Amino acid sequence: MENRKRFRKTMFKLLHKDKTSKARLGLLTTAHGKVCTPCFMPVGTQATIKTLSADEIKSCNAEMLMANAYHLYLRPGEEVLKKAKGIHKFMSWDGPIMTDSGGYQIFSLAALRKVKKGGVEFNSHIDGSKHFMTPEKIIEFQNILGSDIMMPLDECLHYPVSRNNVEESLKITFDWAKRSKKAFRKQKAENRRQKLFGIIQGSTYLDLRKVAAAEIVGLDFDGYAIGGVAVGEPSELIHEVTEYTADLLPEKKVRYLMGVGTPLDMLDAIAEGIDLFDCVVPTRNGRNGQAFTWNGELQLRNAPFKKDFDPIDKKCDCYACKNHTRAYIRHLFNTEEILGLRLVSLHNVYFYVKLIEVSRRAISENRFEEFKEEFRSRYKK
Secondary structure, three states: OHHHHHHHHHOEEEEEEEEOOEEEEEEEEEOOOOEEEEEEEOOOOOOOOOOOHHHHHHOOOOOOOEEEEEHHHHOOOOHHHOEEEEEEEHOOOOOOEEEOOOOHHHHHHHEEEEEEOOOOEOOOOOOEEEEEEEEHHHHHHHHHHOOEEEOOOOOOOOOOOOHHHHHHHHHHHHHHHHHHHHHHHOOOOHHHOOOOEEEEOOOOOHHHHHHHHHHOOOOOEEEEEEEEOOOOOHHHHHHHHHHHHOOOOOOEEEEOOOOOOOOOHHHHHOOOOOEEEEOOHHHHHOOOOEEEEEEEEEEEOOOOHOOOOOOOOOOOHHHHHOOOOOOHHHHHHOOOHHHHHHHHHHHHHHHHHHHHHHEEEEHHHHOOOHHHHHHHHHHHH
């Protein structure tokens, strides 16, 4: 018992606060290793970062991954993951993994789901089969996954949404949070090193965010996520909500902004006090030929790169940049060769991780605001 208590108390350690912004340096301790924060988590929705191997992700210096319980529940399912002894062995990744409950995916089904008092009934987007997911079931399944950090079932609303709908939704999310916490306490002894975060919803209504934060923080989770942002609202609202909500959260607990974002969005959020990020942008955009660089975004399928024999980014040390040219990668896309989208995805993940590494250095030197604005000045979309 004493060892478990000590692990819980030292899960997140705040190491330094930047003097020019609200940016923070921290150290997150999990059952599968330590994570320096701020940290970007590549998204492996279905236990894979699309087109990339675990070794390739490690070559990018990624410290923690994100996977999705909803998708893994449908495929490969509980039986397979039990036999595999959890997600780490299943996907051959020995570092920390966070799993999302799938609340966003379930609620994005719209016509295919129905919220009930006990949970949510939905039809699989794969074969139409009917399922009923409860907060307790989500915890049980993530227990089978063995993820280092799990998220509770919550209701994520799209923007715009009426105040009345948000108020009713928050009642559901809070009830599910309480039930999730209760189920989490009952999990098997060997899985007690897993951690459970709470999720703060409230759409763009700041006073409702304040109410939600007070309720969720009162349940004493291991960390806190800001949900329901980047769901259709303009950028200025994303950052207003993020900064306001982050200020409501305990200073000594890790703060996670769900589903954000672009390089500029991440830097702004770091300045607002956020510690963890996940987003599909680097790989999704990479599969479409869009590369992120220190000077901005490039669409490598475009004609100007036909005879461009520079690397994607001269300042980058990733495998793609050390071995291939823009002209070659454009050729791969134009001939529909899979290697092209793999190379740009690999570069983008490397870039995202490196951007956060450099951000941590700037925070440690109390110059993060200067670094952020200098990056913004030369970053061309």
